[in-house]
Amino acid sequence: MKTEDFYWYWLNTISGIGNRTIGRLLDRFGTPKQIYHTEEREIASVLRTKKQQSAFHMSKNKAPVIDSYNNISAGGITFLHPDSPLFPERLKTIPDMPYGLYLKGILPPEEKKTVAMIGARSCTRYGKEMARFFASELAGCGVGIISGLARGVDGMAHVGALEADGYTLGVLGGGIDQIYPIEHAALFQQIEQSGGLISESGPGIQPVAGLFPMRNRLIAGFADGILVVEAMEKSGTFITVDQGLEQGKEIFALPGRLTDSKSAGCNRLIQMGAHIVTGVEDVLELLQIDNTSRPKRNRPERSEEEIHKMSLAPLEKMVYSCLRIEPKYVDVIISEVRVAPQEVCMALNQLVLCGAVVETTRNYYAIKL
Amino acid sequence: MYSKILSGTLHGVEGRLITVEADVSEGLPVFNMVGFLASEVREASERVRTALKNAGYLLPPKRITVNLSPADVRKEGSVFDLPISIALLAAYGYIPAECVQNILLLGELSLSGDVLGVRGVLPIVDFARKQNITTLILPYDNRKEASVIPGLTVYGAKDLKQVVEHLLGQSPMQAEPMPRYEEKTEGFSIDFADVKGQRMLKRATEIAVSGMHNILYLGPPGAGKSMIAKRIPTIMPALSYEESIELTKIYSVNGMLGAEEGLIRKRPFRMPHHSITANALIGGGKVPKPGEISLAHHGVLFLDEFLEFQKNIIEMMRQPLEDGEITISRLQGSYTFPCDIMLVAAMNPCPCGFYPDLTRCHCTRPQIEHYLKKISEPMLDRMDLNISVRKMTYEELYGMEQEECSKQIRERVIRAQAIQKRRLAPFGVRFNSQIPANRLDELCGLGKEEEKLRKELFERYQLSARGAGKVMKVARTIADLDASECVKSHHMWEAVTYRMSDFYQGGGTE
Numbered sequence: 001m002k003t004e005d006f007y008w009y010w011l012n013t014i015s016g017i018g019n020r021t022i023g024r025l026l027d028r029f030g031t032p033k034q035i036y037h038t039e040e041r042e043i044a045s046v047l048r049t050k051k052q053q054s055a056f057h058m059s060k061n062k063a064p065v066i067d068s069y070n071n072i073s074a075g076g077i078t079f080l081h082p083d084s085p086l087f088p089e090r091l092k093t094i095p096d097m098p099y100g101l102y103l104k105g106i107l108p109p110e111e112k113k114t115v116a117m118i119g120a121r122s123c124t125r126y127g128k129e130m131a132r133f134f135a136s137e138l139a140g141c142g143v144g145i146i147s148g149l150a151r152g153v154d155g156m157a158h159v160g161a162l163e164a165d166g167y168t169l170g171v172l173g174g175g176i177d178q179i180y181p182i183e184h185a186a187l188f189q190q191i192e193q194s195g196g197l198i199s200e201s202g203p204g205i206q207p208v209a210g211l212f213p214m215r216n217r218l219i220a221g222f223a224d225g226i227l228v229v230e231a232m233e234k235s236g237t238f239i240t241v242d243q244g245l246e247q248g249k250e251i252f253a254l255p256g257r258l259t260d261s262k263s264a265g266c267n268r269l270i271q272m273g274a275h276i277v278t279g280v281e282d283v284l285e286l287l288q289i290d291n292t293s294r295p296k297r298n299r300p301e302r303s304e305e306e307i308h309k310m311s312l313a314p315l316e317k318m319v320y321s322c323l324r325i326e327p328k329y330v331d332v333i334i335s336e337v338r339v340a341p342q343e344v345c346m347a348l349n350q351l352v353l354c355g356a357v358v359e360t361t362r363n364y365y366a367i368k369l
Numbered sequence: 370m371y372s373k374i375l376s377g378t379l380h381g382v383e384g385r386l387i388t389v390e391a392d393v394s395e396g397l398p399v400f401n402m403v404g405f406l407a408s409e410v411r412e413a414s415e416r417v418r419t420a421l422k423n424a425g426y427l428l429p430p431k432r433i434t435v436n437l438s439p440a441d442v443r444k445e446g447s448v449f450d451l452p453i454s455i456a457l458l459a460a461y462g463y464i465p466a467e468c469v470q471n472i473l474l475l476g477e478l479s480l481s482g483d484v485l486g487v488r489g490v491l492p493i494v495d496f497a498r499k500q501n502i503t504t505l506i507l508p509y510d511n512r513k514e515a516s517v518i519p520g521l522t523v524y525g526a527k528d529l530k531q532v533v534e535h536l537l538g539q540s541p542m543q544a545e546p547m548p549r550y551e552e553k554t555e556g557f558s559i560d561f562a563d564v565k566g567q568r569m570l571k572r573a574t575e576i577a578v579s580g581m582h583n584i585l586y587l588g589p590p591g592a593g594k595s596m597i598a599k600r601i602p603t604i605m606p607a608l609s610y611e612e613s614i615e616l617t618k619i620y621s622v623n624g625m626l627g628a629e630e631g632l633i634r635k636r637p638f639r640m641p642h643h644s645i646t647a648n649a650l651i652g653g654g655k656v657p658k659p660g661e662i663s664l665a666h667h668g669v670l671f672l673d674e675f676l677e678f679q680k681n682i683i684e685m686m687r688q689p690l691e692d693g694e695i696t697i698s699r700l701q702g703s704y705t706f707p708c709d710i711m712l713v714a715a716m717n718p719c720p721c722g723f724y725p726d727l728t729r730c731h732c733t734r735p736q737i738e739h740y741l742k743k744i745s746e747p748m749l750d751r752m753d754l755n756i757s758v759r760k761m762t763y764e765e766l767y768g769m770e771q772e773e774c775s776k777q778i779r780e781r782v783i784r785a786q787a788i789q790k791r792r793l794a795p796f797g798v799r800f801n802s803q804i805p806a807n808r809l810d811e812l813c814g815l816g817k818e819e820e821k822l823r824k825e826l827f828e829r830y831q832l833s834a835r836g837a838g839k840v841m842k843v844a845r846t847i848a849d850l851d852a853s854e855c856v857k858s859h860h861m862w863e864a865v866t867y868r869m870s871d872f873y874q875g876g877g878t879e
Binding site for chain 2: 122124151181182183327329330331334335341342343345346348349350352353360361362363364
């Protein structure tokens with residue numbers, strides 16, 4: 001442990017003293033080391049509450065700080081501070097920059113282009129599939145995918161990036177060791193192995209609601225462009241967008257139907273000047289990503305040609321053409337193709353087996369992108 | 370003087386013969402009754418004495434001893450009033466001994482001497498027939514029930530005087546004619562044609578009935594799950610005479626037969642509420658009586674809101690479902706009740722019930738997973754088919770489409786069941802759902818192509834060994850509906866649609 005690591009770690013782990021207070025202390029006294037050696041009387045003029053002052057006083061014992069640092073290092077967690085060589089350059093320019101970060105896995109290389117993919121937690125299958133498709137194609141072109149590992153769009157963006165063996169970074173709201181939501185446990189593990197997980201909070205900090213807006217400024221900070229996949233008119237997504245605008249990032253949005261409330265936020269963004277995205281290349285072009293590797297598919301839907309290549313039987317083709325991204329109940333399909341249930345079932349299951357269709361819930365079917 | 374009368378009692382749903390002996394001798398005037406009697410039998414002495422007096426027969430004060438033998442069988446119920454009173458009259462010499470030989474008597478008496486109906490007549494009568502007892506005198510209310518057994522002379526008595534005069538040959542009663550048994554399938558007030566649309570649901574139900582597979586419906590409230598379940602008996606084949614007897618015995622024991630009802634002809638549909646206790650569902654009580662599971666014998670037991678039932682009760686059904694009968698052991702012995710049923714269960718797909726309709730369902734993934742975990746794996750294993758049901762649209766509800774009626778579906782079911790019966794006879798089972806696991810392969814007759822498909826499906830859908838077995842059994846039934854000797858790939862393709870796994874994959878609809 002280097003001495004400067006010690007002082008930075010100490011400063012970041014004093015309970016009750018957050019990022020802003022650290023900023024004020026640094027402004028006044030210079031470096032963490034200087035803060036450590038400043039008389040407490042002077043410090044007290046910056047620390048406003050008694051609680052902060054006593055916490056500061058108690059924290060000066062070196063042994064527990066060193067123990068805790070060694071503990072997290074042993075747990076595969078890297079502590080980063082503005083003076084460490086690994087600290088991401090892109091975060092140094094954002095307003096309210098973080099003074100301490102906890103990392104599992106690796107950060108995106110500085111020269112790598114990155115796109116943050118964000119959107120609603122309760123999204124439609126359309127939102128999920130779009131997130132997965134764009135993440136997978138962008139990652140396939142060498143773009144790093146940044147997201148927040150939440151339910152819905154976030155999770156699917158990570159999934160898509162992993163599917164393309166691309167780089168993805170998960171920015172967490174809670175402590176670095178907190179798995180939230182629990183159903184993403186496996187995803188956490190995969191990202192840690194091939195990408196990175198990063199958080200401003202150390203181990204043990206619960207993911208409470210108040211931490212997430214702060215997390216969003218990091219998502220924006222890590223990204224060169226922000227792609228909003230699906231968002232309602234009022235959505236936490238806009239916190240990230242606002243932060244991104246403040247930081248001078250490009251904003252992209254996927255258009256949706258006017259009647260679809262889940263897409264209203266996206267449409268509003270487009271109205272306000274966000275870049276409308278109708279294909280993967282729109283994003284690549286605007287971010288000036290040199291297209292040495294073209295996306296496998298620019299637009300999400302399968303072309304006539306691709307469908308033809310799947311060499312489907314006539315009934316399968318008929319059933320396939322009834323299906324959409326939004327799942328349909330089997331009875332609806334039966335009444336649309338006007339064929340006996342058993343034959344429709346057979347065609348559907350064959351389509352599922354060949355990977356063109358998914359059964360999203362029992363007896364509900366949708367096309368797979 | 371001494372006399373002897375035949376009567377009977379119940380043990381579970383089986384009858385037993387009881388001999389009522391009466392002796393009248395000189396001595397202090399007492400009325401002694403012995404023979405391992407329950408208190409309602411002991412009380413017969415008061416009823417009998419008063420009823421005899423009111424019917425006009427005077428019993429001079431003498432020492433009366435009544436014995437019900439065999440002495441080691443506990444006697445319960447009120448069927449002994451009539452035999453005891455006749456035994457007394459014979460012992461007092463009112464009726465000559467030869468007049469009461471080989472006649473079985475059952476019936477409760479009121480104080481006025483009227484003969485009242487009792488429960489459990491059919492099992493006793495059936496047993497008596499097997500013991501070559503052919504003449505019976507029963508309460509008038511029970512005459513129809515008893516007359517269904519061939520080769521019997523059944524007299525329905527309204528009061529004590531009528532019985533005595535009949536036995537003395539003064540004014541013989543009319544024997545109840547045996548009704549001709551007709552297999553009856555009509556007479557349901559409901560029909561499959563009432564259910565609009567829901568083609569998958571109907572198809573799955575038809576398959577389930579054809580192979581007597583247990584089926585689980587998954588769907589929102591008001592989607593028509595109970596509506597279709599109630600109509601399942603209408604597409605089952607008519608009860609055969611033997612089935613009908615078995616079923617009527619259960620209802621007779623529970624006292625659930627009406628006075629004018631002979632055999633039960635309709636397949637039962639039982640729909641207990643989810644607050645039901647274990648004893649009421651499985652059968653039980655101090656002297657065990659059949660529960661809902663037996664009342665649904667040869668028919669349908671429908672458990673709506675499957676997840677709301679107490680878990681331990683559902684678990685208790687496992688063994689009876691497999692064996693087709695339930696054995697309950699009590700201090701006085703063990704009782705076996707038949708319960709060869711088709712189990713139909715319905716449940717909501719999530720706590721609010723509307724999943725996957727995301728415009729109405731806001732349940733989170735963990736909530737739904739937690740909810741579905743309430744049903745135990747072993748219980749899911751007992752169900753063969755699963756189908757998800759959706760709320761119908763206006764067009765489907767009020768469309769002009771002509772729906773198939775129960776009769777048409779029933780004909781297909783009967784054909785498929787006949788094929789199964791023939792094929793499965795050597796294995797001692799009747800339906801595909803009962804095929805033993807080690808015989809499944811030979812009965813399916815898979816070709817090379819089908820075996821390859823089985824492997825593919827097994828891997829793609831991550832089926833368990835049991836799960837795969839069930840898919841194959843269902844495929845066998847689908848093939849039988851198709852009158853196909855072997856199970857072909859298209860039968861398997863369809864069967865896998867109804868598999869009992871991965872209900873929930875996290876995708877909703879708008």
